[in-house]
Amino acid sequence: MxxxxxxxxxxxxxxxxxxxxxxxxxxxxxxxxxxxxxxxxxxxxxxxxxxxxxxxxxxxxxxxxxxxxxxxTAPDLHQFFSEPQQFAFLSQRILPELNKKGANSVYIWSAGCATGEEAYSIAIVLQGNKATEGWRKKILATDVSSYTLDKAREGIYPAEELKLLSPSILAHYFEREGEDTYRIKGTLKEIIEFRKLSLLSPPPFRECFDVIFCRNVMIYYDRGIRKGLTSYFHGCLKSGGYLIIGPSETLPEAEVNFQYVRSSIYRKASQ
Structure with a gap:
């Protein structure tokens, strides 16, 4: 008992x-x-x-x-490319869309990045996508825990967490650190800024992000805080920017100014 x-x-x-x-x-x-x-x-x-x-x-x-x-917290987020359909949407829909608009840069926020798997997965998409060749690429990865951020910056992961990665991605972006561990190469680290930040007292970002990932974070807050965070994320996104949340999360349409795109993906209306 x-x-x-x-x-x-x-x-x-x-x-x-x-x-x-x-x-x-x-x-x-x-x-x-x-x-x-x-x-x-x-x-x-x-x-x-x-x-x-x-x-x-x-x-x-x-x-x-x-x-x-x-x-x-959700254990599946401690793997690279957890919820692969979301990363496919980033690669196949969002980045080509930005390219068609004539963009030459992309700025993505991984909010609640934990030990970094999500941020590095985003970086792999950005570095390997033809639509972003020659672009300025930047990822802000934030968490409230200093310990998890230190682990993220270190970039060393057990092989079990890399099971969704192809051999070519492993060879290109990782180097073997030990018998069962791998280390992230510098080509990914150089486009990520890890920063300590609480979502309960966030800084005044305004319309600067193309995409925000905040997956399986808001489920741990009450309705009032979730509503406030959703409004805050809306203000942080550029016009037409995307908010990607956890697969078990939803945004009540009556309370937010986001357009539903598909399960767990929402878009700020273009102005």
Whole structure:
């Protein structure tokens, strides 16, 4: 039987997640948090959720916090080209569209980039697409966790996370670091800026991004915060820019000024 999480313990864990990761678990997901963490407590012999909080706070390496994030966030995003149809849309629809308009640059934001797999996947698309030859390419990859950003900048990944990549992409953009790990080459790193940023207190970007990826992030916020973030992303995008969210997420049409394109892909109306 899973340990029961008290209201005080839920609030303490929520406060920890908010301060360290920018994630707020809504009250209706209390049992979700209990189910995710209860097995860890049982396996590790931890007597309470408060003791688990103490353990995370005492861990200076940040590994316990990263494990907590891995438990409560979508594990499939810790792979390159997770949701490949979204990257195909970027490659086959968005970039050629920009090319037809005479663009010579592209600026993409990976919001909630975690350990960098999404940002590097975007970079692979940009570097390998004929439509962007000669363009200025830039990716802003942000997260609230310093530890995950350090891992992203390091760019070393286990082979298991690269299973969706073709041998040619592996050879072109990665170098073997060990028996079961690979390191990102500099050609991808040079177009990505990793920056610490909380989506709950974001800077005033205005109409500068062609595309924003924010996948499986807003599901961890309540409706009011989701609405505010959606409005904020709208203001950050250029006219006609795209917002790409998680496959299990939707934007209520009555609350946002985005055009629905297809599942998990929305567009800011052209002006």
């Amino acid at each position: 899973l340990p029961h999480i008290t209201e005080d313990e839920f609030l303490r864990l929520n406060r920890l997640l908010l301060e360290r990761c920018g994630i707020r678990i809504p009250p209706e997901k209390k049992l979700f948090l209990q189910a995710k963490l209860g097995k860890v407590l049982h396996r590790e012999g931890i007597s309470s959720y408060s003791e688990y909080c103490d353990r995370i706070l005492a861990d200076k390496s940040g590994r316990e916090l990263l494990q907590l994030l891995d438990l409560i």
